[in-house]
Amino acid sequence: MTEMVYGTVPVQQGEPVLPKWWRTIDKWTMSCILMLFGVGMLLGLAASPPLAEKNGFEYFHYVKRQFAFGTIALTVMMVISMMSPVLVRRLAVLGFLGAFIALLGLPFLGTDFGKGAVRWYSLGFASVQPSEFLKPGFVVVAAWMMAASQDINGPPGRSWSFVLAVLIVGILALQPDFGQASLVLFAWGVMYFVAGAPITLLATLAGMVALAGSFAYSASEHFARRIDGFLSPDVDPRTQLGYATNAIQEGGFFGVGVGEGQVKWSLPDAHTDFIIAVAAEEYGLILVLFIIALYMIVSVRSMLRLMRERDPFIRLAGTGLAAMFGVQAVINMGVAVRLLPAKGMTLPFVSYGGSSVIASGIAVGMLLAFTRSRAQGEIGDILRGRAR
Amino acid sequence: MIRTPLRPLARILEARRNGENPDAIERENIRLRHEDMRDRSRLRAEGRLLLLSVAFFGVFSVVGVRMGMLAASEPTEPRASAAGARIVAQRADILDRKGRILATNLETYALYAQPPHMIDHRRAATELARIFPDLEEEDLLEDFTGKRKFLWIRKKISPEQRQAVHDIGEPGLLFGAREMRLYPNGKIAAHILGGASFGREGVSAAEVVGVAGIEKKYDDRLRDPAMASQPLELSLDLTVQAAAEQVLYGGMKLMNAKGATAILMDVHTGEVISLVSLPDFDPNDRPRPATKGFAADSPLFNRAVQGVYELGSTFKIFTTAQALELGLVNPNTMVDTKGPLRWGKHRIRDFHNYGKELSVTDVIVKSSNIGTARIAQMIGVGRQKEFLQSLGMFEATPLEIVEASGGRPLLPPKWSELSTMTISYGHGMSATPLHLASAYATIANGGTKVEPTLLKQAGPQYGPRVMSEATAARSRAMLRAVVTEGTASFGEVEGYQVAGKTGTADKPKEMGGGYYDDKVIATFASMFPAHDPKFVLVVTLDEPVETSGDKPRRTAGWTAVPVAAEMIRRVAPLLGLRPQIEPAMMTGITLTSN
Numbered sequence: 001m002t003e004m005v006y007g008t009v010p011v012q013q014g015e016p017v018l019p020k021w022w023r024t025i026d027k028w029t030m031s032c033i034l035m036l037f038g039v040g041m042l043l044g045l046a047a048s049p050p051l052a053e054k055n056g057f058e059y060f061h062y063v064k065r066q067f068a069f070g071t072i073a074l075t076v077m078m079v080i081s082m083m084s085p086v087l088v089r090r091l092a093v094l095g096f097l098g099a100f101i102a103l104l105g106l107p108f109l110g111t112d113f114g115k116g117a118v119r120w121y122s123l124g125f126a127s128v129q130p131s132e133f134l135k136p137g138f139v140v141v142a143a144w145m146m147a148a149s150q151d152i153n154g155p156p157g158r159s160w161s162f163v164l165a166v167l168i169v170g171i172l173a174l175q176p177d178f179g180q181a182s183l184v185l186f187a188w189g190v191m192y193f194v195a196g197a198p199i200t201l202l203a204t205l206a207g208m209v210a211l212a213g214s215f216a217y218s219a220s221e222h223f224a225r226r227i228d229g230f231l232s233p234d235v236d237p238r239t240q241l242g243y244a245t246n247a248i249q250e251g252g253f254f255g256v257g258v259g260e261g262q263v264k265w266s267l268p269d270a271h272t273d274f275i276i277a278v279a280a281e282e283y284g285l286i287l288v289l290f291i292i293a294l295y296m297i298v299s300v301r302s303m304l305r306l307m308r309e310r311d312p313f314i315r316l317a318g319t320g321l322a323a324m325f326g327v328q329a330v331i332n333m334g335v336a337v338r339l340l341p342a343k344g345m346t347l348p349f350v351s352y353g354g355s356s357v358i359a360s361g362i363a364v365g366m367l368l369a370f371t372r373s374r375a376q377g378e379i380g381d382i383l384r385g386r387a388r
Numbered sequence: 389m390i391r392t393p394l395r396p397l398a399r400i401l402e403a404r405r406n407g408e409n410p411d412a413i414e415r416e417n418i419r420l421r422h423e424d425m426r427d428r429s430r431l432r433a434e435g436r437l438l439l440l441s442v443a444f445f446g447v448f449s450v451v452g453v454r455m456g457m458l459a460a461s462e463p464t465e466p467r468a469s470a471a472g473a474r475i476v477a478q479r480a481d482i483l484d485r486k487g488r489i490l491a492t493n494l495e496t497y498a499l500y501a502q503p504p505h506m507i508d509h510r511r512a513a514t515e516l517a518r519i520f521p522d523l524e525e526e527d528l529l530e531d532f533t534g535k536r537k538f539l540w541i542r543k544k545i546s547p548e549q550r551q552a553v554h555d556i557g558e559p560g561l562l563f564g565a566r567e568m569r570l571y572p573n574g575k576i577a578a579h580i581l582g583g584a585s586f587g588r589e590g591v592s593a594a595e596v597v598g599v600a601g602i603e604k605k606y607d608d609r610l611r612d613p614a615m616a617s618q619p620l621e622l623s624l625d626l627t628v629q630a631a632a633e634q635v636l637y638g639g640m641k642l643m644n645a646k647g648a649t650a651i652l653m654d655v656h657t658g659e660v661i662s663l664v665s666l667p668d669f670d671p672n673d674r675p676r677p678a679t680k681g682f683a684a685d686s687p688l689f690n691r692a693v694q695g696v697y698e699l700g701s702t703f704k705i706f707t708t709a710q711a712l713e714l715g716l717v718n719p720n721t722m723v724d725t726k727g728p729l730r731w732g733k734h735r736i737r738d739f740h741n742y743g744k745e746l747s748v749t750d751v752i753v754k755s756s757n758i759g760t761a762r763i764a765q766m767i768g769v770g771r772q773k774e775f776l777q778s779l780g781m782f783e784a785t786p787l788e789i790v791e792a793s794g795g796r797p798l799l800p801p802k803w804s805e806l807s808t809m810t811i812s813y814g815h816g817m818s819a820t821p822l823h824l825a826s827a828y829a830t831i832a833n834g835g836t837k838v839e840p841t842l843l844k845q846a847g848p849q850y851g852p853r854v855m856s857e858a859t860a861a862r863s864r865a866m867l868r869a870v871v872t873e874g875t876a877s878f879g880e881v882e883g884y885q886v887a888g889k890t891g892t893a894d895k896p897k898e899m900g901g902g903y904y905d906d907k908v909i910a911t912f913a914s915m916f917p918a919h920d921p922k923f924v925l926v927v928t929l930d931e932p933v934e935t936s937g938d939k940p941r942r943t944a945g946w947t948a949v950p951v952a953a954e955m956i957r958r959v960a961p962l963l964g965l966r967p968q969i970e971p972a973m974m975t976g977i978t979l980t981s982n
Contacts, residue, residue, distance in 0.1 A: 195433070312426070
């Protein structure tokens with residue numbers, strides 16, 4: 001009766017949020033992300049003063065900005081990682097719609113900052129690159145569609161996600177931003193692979209990507225010049241690639257010393273695309289291997305955790321996010337060591353850039369949310385005698 | 389494939405019989421099938437995720453290993469700070485024996501364009517066409533607006549031109565530092581130095597490579613960065629070379645010759661003090677090789693080392709020297725000179741009839757072909773070949789310029805006794821003037837072989853002995869007599885006691901088929917001072933004719949000898965030789981009436 005009059009005594013459903021979060025979060029991945037952010041700040045101290053000097057700001061202007069953005073990014077990451085997968089999915093779909101509309105609006109309202117591609121919105125105090133935010137949203141949406149196709153009476157989600165991927169790749173290629181386009185395509189490919197793609201289809205797809213690449217080479221001068229620079233590094237020793245390789249060689253195993261590096265003065269993208277060259281020159285191979293190890297732990301460990309995941313949506317979305325995070329790092333560093341042609345790709349959390357670091361924070365926050373330990377129905381398996 | 393039906397008839401019928409809803413069976417079956425599919429999908433995803441993790445691990449490892457390899461390797465690219473830095477002298481200088489510069493480097497700039505960086509293509513083309521009148525504005529504009537991202541406009545530009553290009557203010561026009569090879573003495577010693585041009589070219593520097601002469605022969609040495617500060621010192625003497633070129637040029641014009649060469653060589657060290665070949669060229673602006681006509685008429689042709697000629701009577705001294713050495717004759721032995729000397733169908737004649745017999749000295753002094761041939765018969769084929777070979781007459785000279793290897797002597801294909809007789813007076817075998825100079829140096833230095841060299845030497849060469857001191861001394865006495873009382877009487881230079889031998893050989897027709905009767909190669913091979921020769925001088929004129937008399941005269945005594953004498957007169961004081969005035973005859977008792 002009392003309960004009917006006064007309502008029930010408030011009873012906490014399950015555990016409180018923070019203890020549950022702390023218990024289930026992947027602490028290794030989170031520590032690695034925090035260390036990457038620390039390394040990024042350290043390298044920002046080295047790499048951004050030349051830019052600040054050039055643009056007439058005080059010496060550590062960009063470091064302070066990066067710290068502010070980084071703090072926002074880490075907060076966002078933490079908050080997202082506390083959400084349930086369903087909430088993450090809902091927000092991500094909304095975010096995806098917003099970013100997609102922003103992407104469509106770029107040709108009318110965007111700016112190219114004199115770099116030959118309209119990719120940014122200038123907000124006065126900062127610039128926003130919608131494609132950075134689009135990527136994690138796209139991964140979640142595509143994973144949702146693919147997972148839905150596995151349900152009873154589900155929609156043909158794989159085809160839908162493919163159409164969506166092609167649409168986004170087309171828009172990005174028109175900017176042109178082949179780096180982001182190939183990332184989106186790659187993330188979709190990985191998810192499709194894990195969702196059970198037939199092997200023959202994957203091979204055909206790889207062939208088509210090669211064809212598209214060669215078409216881009218012949219059609220776009222911007223693209224062709226970068227590929228040429230990669231294929232014949234002796235054509236012009238003053239390319240960014242030449243300087244970056246030289247910086248890595250100069251650095252050797254232990255670096256030339258903090259603040260002693262030269263490459264940051266000659267590379268216009270030293271604080272973004274070629275920050276690994278700055279790291280290699282000033283701190284040597286030691287720090288570079290450490291950075292590589294951090295990225296590897298984040299992506300590989302996340303995938304290994306996702307192997308146990310039974311929810312197809314969580315599995316696919318987590319895979320897509322981890323693969324995109326890892327491959328972005330691989331491409332950025334591969335360019336600096338001339339394994340890959342020059343491509344404007346930021347190093348997540350380490351490169352300077354407001355959109356980049358916040359978008360990375362969102363993506364990794366989702367990844368952390370998806371890789372949290374949760375009940376996988378193993379007890380049920382055991383009870384039903386299906387345990388392995 | 390056996391399909392499992394979703395509504396198995398047996399169970400449906402049973403359910404209907406029991407009054408249950410048969411649809412529940414279908415739903416249950418669908419649920420089971422879906423669960424099974426999800427399980428299979430999960431297992432497949434597990435495998436594929438593992439594969440993916442391994443792939444990522446591999447890719448990250450590859451990047452790490454590549455980083456390590458790069459970090460372990462030495463930086464090879466030019467450093468950022470090196471951009472625009474001065475390039476150091478990369479090619480060593482060439483000096484003469486007294487340290488005067490024969491070849492050095494000059495800093496200059498190359499002009500290139502990067503059309504993608506250009507602001508105003510048309511203005512750049514217009515202005516460039518104004519600065520360099522030989523460039524076409526339309527061509528430039530086409531290049532600038534076309535697909536090219538880089539093009540050279542000029543390989544070398546002057547400081548004034550550079551400033552003018554700067555004044556255009558076009559960021560797409562850039563300069564690359566260059567070194568160019570400079571020969572400050574112009575044509576002097578052109579054939580020895582050869583020339584240089586650009587090899588591999590980069591934006592900020594270009595190789596300078598030797599294309600001929602000593603520049604090519606010692607290209608590696610001159611370009612070796614470790615030896616860049618050590619200049620290459622030659623045996624040449626710039627002053628003597630200049631004087632010799634001047635005198636020879638005058639002589640060539642006076643004697644109406646189409647070409648001339650002179651070699652001055654130190655008889656002990658083998659150093660070539662001067663080597664002239666006319667016509668010559670300016671190595672700063674080396675002409676292109678001739679594409680028509682005879683190569684021997686090109687100014688690039690080095691007559692001294694590439695010109696293979698029959699050198700005529702200058703060879704006679706080798707025959708008599710060998711006969712003396714073998715003890716077959718002494719200078720006073722009488723030799724039958726009754727002509728003509730018949731050998732099969734061949735006849736050997738003298739220029740004049742010298743009577744029945746002459747002493748060996750007179751055979752040389754009067755230059756008797758018959759007498760020399762008779763002495764050669766005494767020597768025989770085998771011993772003559774051996775002797776000429778020991779003088780270095782069978783091989784190309786080892787002079788340190790690339791062209792020297794092209795001067796291989798022409799020997800008779802079958803060395804018969806007739807060959808021996810004609811070769812004894814310098815016909816039937818061809819050699820370069822440099823061969824002759826080094827063979828005469830052997831006689832001059834007392835009988836040891838000397839190899840000509842262009843590098844400054846520290847001391848005399850001690851080559852293998854070819855003839856005894858005594859033979860060399862007697863031969864020199866004969867050569868001295870040629871000047872004092874024989875065919876080379878114009879060769880007497882007061883105070884320098886010139887000794888030598890003339891040689892006049894008909895020129896063979898270039899296309900084969902006998903000899904011209906009005907074209908000769910006139911040679912005077914000389915040494916001075918005769919009592920202790922220090923230098924050998926060989927002067928060869930190509931097709932000389934002296935027309936001051938009533939008949940055109942072509943013999944060496946009238947053409948090559950006066951030129952050589954003038955050269956000795958000019959050059960000997962420069963060489964540090966003191967004129968030696970022979971003591972006047974002791975005054976005898978003169979009866980005078982008082």
